[in-house]
Amino acid sequence: MNQQNIPIIEITNLNKWFDNFHVLKNINMTVHKGEIIVICGPSGSGKSTLIRCINRIEEHQKGKIIVAGTELTGKMKNIASVRKEVGMVFQDFDLFPHLTVLENLTLAPAWILKMPRKKAEETAMALLKRVQIHDQAFKMPGQLSGGQQQRVAIARALCMNPKIMLFDEPTSALDPEMVKEVLDVIRQLAHDGMTMICVTHEMGFAKQVANRILFMDQGEIVEENNPETFFTSPKYDRTQKFLSQII
Amino acid sequence: MTISPDASKELHVFKPMPDLPAPLESVGIIGWLKGNLFSSKINSLLTFAALLFLWKAVPPLISWTIIDATWSLSSTPDPTPKTGACWTFIFVKFRVLMVGLYPQELLWRPILAFVIFGVVCVLTALRRLQTRLLIALWFFLPLPLFFLINGGIGLEIVEQSLWGGLMLSTGLAAIGIIMSIPLGILLALGRRSNMVIVKSLCIGIIESIRGVPLITILFMASVMLPIFLPRGMNINNLLRVQIGIILFSSAYIAEVVRGGLQAISQGQIEAAASIGLKNWTITYFIVLPQALRHVIPSLIGRCVALFKDTSLVIIVGLLDFLGMIKASAQDPEWLGYDAEAYVFCALIYWIICFSMSQYGKSIEHRNQWS
Ligand SMILES: Nc1ncnc2c1ncn2[C@@H]1O[C@H](COP(=O)(O)OP(=O)(O)OP(=O)(O)O)[C@@H](O)[C@H]1O
Numbered sequence: 001m002n003q004q005n006i007p008i009i010e011i012t013n014l015n016k017w018f019d020n021f022h023v024l025k026n027i028n029m030t031v032h033k034g035e036i037i038v039i040c041g042p043s044g045s046g047k048s049t050l051i052r053c054i055n056r057i058e059e060h061q062k063g064k065i066i067v068a069g070t071e072l073t074g075k076m077k078n079i080a081s082v083r084k085e086v087g088m089v090f091q092d093f094d095l096f097p098h099l100t101v102l103e104n105l106t107l108a109p110a111w112i113l114k115m116p117r118k119k120a121e122e123t124a125m126a127l128l129k130r131v132q133i134h135d136q137a138f139k140m141p142g143q144l145s146g147g148q149q150q151r152v153a154i155a156r157a158l159c160m161n162p163k164i165m166l167f168d169e170p171t172s173a174l175d176p177e178m179v180k181e182v183l184d185v186i187r188q189l190a191h192d193g194m195t196m197i198c199v200t201h202e203m204g205f206a207k208q209v210a211n212r213i214l215f216m217d218q219g220e221i222v223e224e225n226n227p228e229t230f231f232t233s234p235k236y237d238r239t240q241k242f243l244s245q246i247i
Numbered sequence: 248m249t250i251s252p253d254a255s256k257e258l259h260v261f262k263p264m265p266d267l268p269a270p271l272e273s274v275g276i277i278g279w280l281k282g283n284l285f286s287s288k289i290n291s292l293l294t295f296a297a298l299l300f301l302w303k304a305v306p307p308l309i310s311w312t313i314i315d316a317t318w319s320l321s322s323t324p325d326p327t328p329k330t331g332a333c334w335t336f337i338f339v340k341f342r343v344l345m346v347g348l349y350p351q352e353l354l355w356r357p358i359l360a361f362v363i364f365g366v367v368c369v370l371t372a373l374r375r376l377q378t379r380l381l382i383a384l385w386f387f388l389p390l391p392l393f394f395l396i397n398g399g400i401g402l403e404i405v406e407q408s409l410w411g412g413l414m415l416s417t418g419l420a421a422i423g424i425i426m427s428i429p430l431g432i433l434l435a436l437g438r439r440s441n442m443v444i445v446k447s448l449c450i451g452i453i454e455s456i457r458g459v460p461l462i463t464i465l466f467m468a469s470v471m472l473p474i475f476l477p478r479g480m481n482i483n484n485l486l487r488v489q490i491g492i493i494l495f496s497s498a499y500i501a502e503v504v505r506g507g508l509q510a511i512s513q514g515q516i517e518a519a520a521s522i523g524l525k526n527w528t529i530t531y532f533i534v535l536p537q538a539l540r541h542v543i544p545s546l547i548g549r550c551v552a553l554f555k556d557t558s559l560v561i562i563v564g565l566l567d568f569l570g571m572i573k574a575s576a577q578d579p580e581w582l583g584y585d586a587e588a589y590v591f592c593a594l595i596y597w598i599i600c601f602s603m604s605q606y607g608k609s610i611e612h613r614n615q616w617s
């Protein structure tokens with residue numbers, strides 16, 4: 001696995017404040033191509049904020065974030081090129097309710113990549129097939145179940161053909177019986193070699209697919225390890241306490 | 248464990264119970280009466296009071312408007328004393344009420360314009376056309392209709408001082424609505440902009456217009472605008488009034504649209520940004536379509552209000568529908584027909600406004616996604 005050594009996300013000394021609230025404190029992390037990182041930690045620890053900085057949905061004030069060779073600064077050009085490489089899946093799906101499932105997927109390729117309509121639709125259908133929901137292509141998102149909506153959201157995040165996928169608690173808003181279908185899709189992506197950062201509390205899933213697990217608390221990365229060591233012998237008491245609460 | 252059909256133990260078969268009719272007193276006419284008109288003592292009392300009122304008021308109204316009314320098509324007042332309405336008055340005045348002093352021999356032009364306008368309205372109401380096509384149609388519509396009525400390009404010019412009646416009211420309202428919706432949207436977007444100058448400018452425009460009655464704006468447009476315009480630049484009165492109406496309506500529509508914009512969650516914008524859409528594409532494809540659908544009922548409400556508000560142009564000397572009604576009622580040859588005039592006026596206003604709100608209701612129902 002020589003590609004494991006190519007860094008695709010490099011974060012150094014990242015600091016972020018919401019007004020006076022220091023939400024991310026001196027974060028350093030490197031993600032290599034094809035790696036799967038799971039981030040966990042208590043509510044309010046800054047997990048969402050951290051991954052939202054990676055495609056600049058949140059702006060950071062200090063430190064350096066380089067994604068796929070482009071540094072994230074205020075430059076619109078850099079932001080656009082990073083967003084092309086990074087797909088994101090949200091907790092509440094956030095599909096566009098006024099567009100059909102297919103239109104949700106074709107909008108960005110048609111307008112940003114100027115892809116011809118027919119080609120955009122073919123690509124979209126192929127993606128929908130990949131998340132096994134192509135039979136619902138012409139429905140409105142509101143007509144789908146939560147699990148189906150989240151799978152569409154994953155397909156939508158893939159529509160610009162990103163190199164990196166970010167997941168922010170993709171199964172937290174789902175009914176229990178729908179969690180599996182979404183995790184299966186993410187597993188499949190992992191299997192296909194996608195670089196992923198996933199905030200989740202599905203520890204079984206983390207154990208299975210993650211190369212590394214990061215534990216965050218109060219804006220810091222407390223601990224970082226491979227799944228086995230992370231679950232069996234955590235270094236910090238804080239991690240242990242957290243694990244004992246959620247497992 | 249599997250259940251096979253030839254399992255030794257016999258399964259009980261579930262037979263759903265047949266539906267029984269609901270008790271008589273809870274459905275049908277009796278049920279409705281009980282539930283809605285006589286549900287309590289006070290409600291019963293109010294019902295009787297209302298019935299009494301209707302019994303006293305409706306028969307005289309019907310005999311005045313229909314039974315005792317004069318329907319003759321003669322062109323002079325009926326000399327015999329009357330107990331009912333004299334609709335002859337309306338028939339005689341019908342032309343001025345509809346088109347003002349528009350020359351008789353060119354009457355086919357406003358009639359044709361009216362027919363085209365009516366067809367577009369019907370097409371809109373039937374919802375046979377794609378939304379995009381419909382919007383384009385309405386935007387394009389004022390231009391040919393204006394030339395038809397005004398003249399030019401081969402047609403004889405009809406002076407705008409001769410325009411009037413319902414034609415003028417509808418024209419002012421329709422162009423007011425068509426122009427003020429996009430302007431209002433721009434103002435609303437500007438008000439939420441990050442650029443301080445744009446934002447302050449939009450807030451300034453919206454709030455200063457909303458702080459002033461329409462009458463004042465019409466007055467200013469009609470009387471004061473010419474003073475501020477550079478010498479030699481001459482805009483006619485009708486256009487000035489139309490601009491006043493558009494500005495007034497835009498400010499209100501901007502506030503309606505702003506309400507819709509606020510209903511769009513940040514998550515939608517973030518999701519759109521995360522797939523690489525840029526600011527204006529996000530606004531155009533994600534935010535606006537959803538925001539506008541949220542505010543359709545209030546937008547229609549604004550349109551109805553604007554149509555009624557156009558009756559204020561009478562104060563700057565334009566004789567719109569209400570103005571013509573008033574002028575007709577004061578015609579020395581036809582004195583004493585005020586009631587007929589205003590009943591007819593109310594009826595026409597009601598038909599138009601009611602149709603608009605019914606249309607609003609129908610698209611409101613259609614627009615529930617899922
Ligand atoms: N836009 C914002 N403005 C101000 N404070 C914010 C904002 N977004 C988040 N915060 C605060 O920053 C902290 C970290 O938020 P964040 O959403 O990153 O936490 P999280 O680890 O994802 O938590 P959860 O598990 O609940 O999703 C929280 O205390 C939150 O209240």
Ligand SMILES: [Mg+2]
Pocket residue numbers: 047048049168169
């Ligand atoms: Mg979060």
